[in-house]
Amino acid sequence: MSVTLDQPVADFQAAATSGQQVRLADLQGRNLVLYFYPKDSTPGCTTQGQGFRDQHGAFLAADTLVFGVSRDGLKSHENFKAKQGFPFELISDGDEALCQLFDVIKLKKLYGKEYLGIDRSTFLIDKAGVLRQEWRGVKVPGHVDAVLAAAQALQQG
Template sequence: MAVAVDQPVVNFEAPATGGQTVSLSALKGQQVVIYFYPKDSTPGCTTEGQGFRDHYAQFQAANTLIYGVSRDGIKSHENFKAKQEFPFELISDKDEAVCQLFDVIKLKKLYGKEYMGVDRSTFLIDTDGVLRHEWRGVKVPGHVAEVLAKAEALNKG
């Protein structure tokens, strides 16, 4: 069953950079932004990650953790994170379990070829594990500022 706004998000566990295993249930008490992106080190994904990086202190001030998720492996994530100096962890979802939970695998088209890929999406989960906002089919420009505004408003609650 996919996530829905104003409903609790089912717990998941997934490997992440820094040798971590991220478990949603272990994050209760903090707001969480989970953003899904298609591929490490591609232009749009790099720009989006840099936006979250550049506003990281503001997200921290709003009691909000950030996690990026893609189907890339841990080694690719570690390289991407180091190169871009991301202060947050990247979750590897090679088996697409987290992608399926958030329903972000969509039919896409590139150069006339159709394939199943990650739809750039962001989710804001409150301190009780309830999904409060979702953005699907994200366009990168201005997106991080919009997510930050929602996180700050939710934190003031």
């Protein structure tokens, strides 16, 4: 079962940086951005994370929490977060439970080899836990601004 626009997202719990357990049910009452990215400390993922970092205050002003999600382990996440000064937590999805829920694992090609990897995707969940917007196959330039505009529109109702 995967997520559907304008439908409630199934409750989930996942380990995150700073020793946190992120549980959807505990975050009700705030809007939520989950952005899925392929790998810590790679150029596109770093640029994307920096975009969310640089707009973090604006997301908070729109009552929206931001979480990055990849299959990397917590140690890798902690290093990436510290090096980039991310003010938000990174979720480790080593068992791919969140990746499956949001259907972001896709067949990819690199140097002629095929492999299963995370398709860069972002999801905006409202205060009631309903999926309100999704971006799949994300290109990094301009993406954070589009997500922020959607979060601000959601905040204004």
